[in-house]
Amino acid sequence: MTDSCAPELTILYRGPLASCNYDCPYCPFAKRRDSRATLRADRAALARFVEWVTRNPQRHRQLSILFTPWGEALTRSWYREALAALSHLPHVGTVAVQTNLSCRTGWLAAADPARVALWCTYHPGETTLEKFVARTDELDAMGIRHSVGIVGLADNLAAARALRAALPEHTYLWVNAEDGRGYDPAEEAVWTALDPLFGYSVHPHPAAGQPCRTGESVISVDGDGLVRRCHFVAAPLGNLYDGTYLHALRPRPCPNTVCDCHIGYVHLETLPLYDVFAGGILERIPAGRPDLAGVCSRPRPDASRRAGMPGIGRSAAGEVGRRTASR
Secondary structure, X not given: OOOOOEOOEEEEEEOOOOOOOOOOOOOOOXXXXXXXXXXXXXXXXXXXHHXXXXXXXXXXXXXXXXXXXXXXXXXXXXXXXXXHHHOOOOOEEEEEEEEOOOOOOHHHHHOOOXXXXXXXXXXXXXXXXXXXXXXXXXXXXXXXEEEEEEEOOHHHHHHHHHHXXXXXXXXXXXXXXOOOOOOOHHHHHHHHOOOOOHHHHHOOEEOXXXXXXXXXXXXXXXXXXXXXXXXXXXXXXXXXXXXXOHHHOOOEEEOOOEEOOHHHHOXXXXXXXXXXXXXXXXXXXXXXXHHOOOOOOOOOOOHHHHOOOOOOOOOOOOOOOOOOOOO
């Protein structure tokens, strides 16, 4: 790099944590318990990552982070503390996490509401609608940006309709297509009535040879600092902590045949999703009413400064059953 500062970068971070307090039948991480050794390793890895972001040794103009754990992160104090601390760094654009929202929200009082954000998934059968919506109401009262979503299982339709009715109009409700399931036009129309962007989740997107922002302005980082372009391409680009990733950042086409997960296809340059989610890519919050047929988000604090920033989203907890097993 010849510039004195490295480019803006969005990081999708996933450490060793793989435990979850929920028991969703479609999720491979349901009710999984990590060993004490794994939890210690996860905490140490996260501390190392937070220290790197804080120092910003490569002098990135801006860093934005989305935590995408295999399991549920916010039941662990070190993730809550990390999110709050990172939200106060001037070179951090947005720091977000995917969560089932089972954790109390009081910890967010220590965070900067202009930078911290939550991507929340409602799991009927694991919590009540009343309890879940009460938590989202708390986020609203604190000024914490968030989106809310549900998996598009046939058994979830009534719950999804009740959720939409219970949420304020400004809260975007996204729906993830069930992994491996085909939706006929009538079914797709039913879910699209709840999420006007559902069609992007239903239909796999041609990816082979297509330009994608991953590997250039978006990367995936694991607990050891290994950098890949995204969760769906295994080839390493270097390591975060020795700086070897930096010279690998460049435009590159996607090597995969198709991309059918939001966390990947949102970055395809062949799709308009950076415009659709401008200013809220990490949180999966669309930019405004025209793209949502009446369902829109609140104006983002200082949105003009971060509009169009590199960001990332996710539709699931892992490569196995990825679209269905969403947090």
